[in-house]
Amino acid sequence: MQSKLSKSAMVAAALTIGVQAAPASAEDLSYQQVTDMLHVVMDTDRSVYTKNVVARLAAKEKVIKASEYFEDDKALPLPAQMFRFGAEGVADKTDAFSYSLLSLWPINKQNAPKTDLEKEGLQFIVDNPGENFYGEEELGGETYFTAVYPDVAVAEVCASCHNGHKDTPRDDFELDDVMGGVVIRIPTDS
Numbered sequence: 001m002q003s004k005l006s007k008s009a010m011v012a013a014a015l016t017i018g019v020q021a022a023p024a025s026a027e028d029l030s031y032q033q034v035t036d037m038l039h040v041v042m043d044t045d046r047s048v049y050t051k052n053v054v055a056r057l058a059a060k061e062k063v064i065k066a067s068e069y070f071e072d073d074k075a076l077p078l079p080a081q082m083f084r085f086g087a088e089g090v091a092d093k094t095d096a097f098s099y100s101l102l103s104l105w106p107i108n109k110q111n112a113p114k115t116d117l118e119k120e121g122l123q124f125i126v127d128n129p130g131e132n133f134y135g136e137e138e139l140g141g142e143t144y145f146t147a148v149y150p151d152v153a154v155a156e157v158c159a160s161c162h163n164g165h166k167d168t169p170r171d172d173f174e175l176d177d178v179m180g181g182v183v184i185r186i187p188t189d190s
């Protein structure tokens with residue numbers, strides 16, 4: 001019973017991350033499988049922070065606000081800021097991979113695409129809702145596997161906050177629109 005349960009849990013996890021068959025060892029994982037797994041963790045952590053912290057304490061219990069100016073306002077950082085702080089922390093710790101939340105219409109100019117492949121990938125996920133983008137790029141003499149995952153307006157408030165923000169270059173986001181994407185990059189030389 002025990003083993004049956006855990007096996008079906010493994011199959012469910014494999015299906016979620018799009019793994020066809022369980023790899024024999026970690027060395028058999030493709031770059032795509034690795035970025036897909038990283039993305040599941042990032043996406044889940046972001047939802048947990050949004051739901052269990054921001055929505056609960058700010059929207060429901062009204063104990064504390066969430067604010068872009070969280071330091072001055074003594075408030076909670078926005079989910080996108082938490083995500084960026086995590087990405088910056090990872091960049092300080094390892095060169096094995098890097099990630100960011102980017103958009104063709106960023107509120108924070110730091111979140112604009114910088115490479116041709118990032119632009120292509122962000123456009124692809126806007127044009128092909130529900131699909132991810134995978135590619136390879138060469139930057140500064142290094143080759144990278146780069147994956148781009150859609151970031152969707154899952155709630156009305158995603159669109160309304162962005163549309164009304166003073167720094168937004170776009171003010172017609174609607175529910176379910178792809179607003180940007182998570183870019184995960186792994187160097188393939190080493």
Ligand code: HEC
Nearest residue numbers: 068080101103106107108111151152153157158161179180
């Ligand atoms: C209360 C306002 C607010 C809400 C709600 C909000 N955002 Fe944002 N979002 C921001 C701000 C401000 C930034 C810039 C954060 C930074 O400094 O990196 C941002 C950043 C982003 C970015 C990176 C590109 C950019 O615009 O800088 C994406 C993509 C994004 N948000 C998507 C979403 C999605 C999807 C939701 C809903 C699940 C959402 N946002 C909810 C304010 C908001």
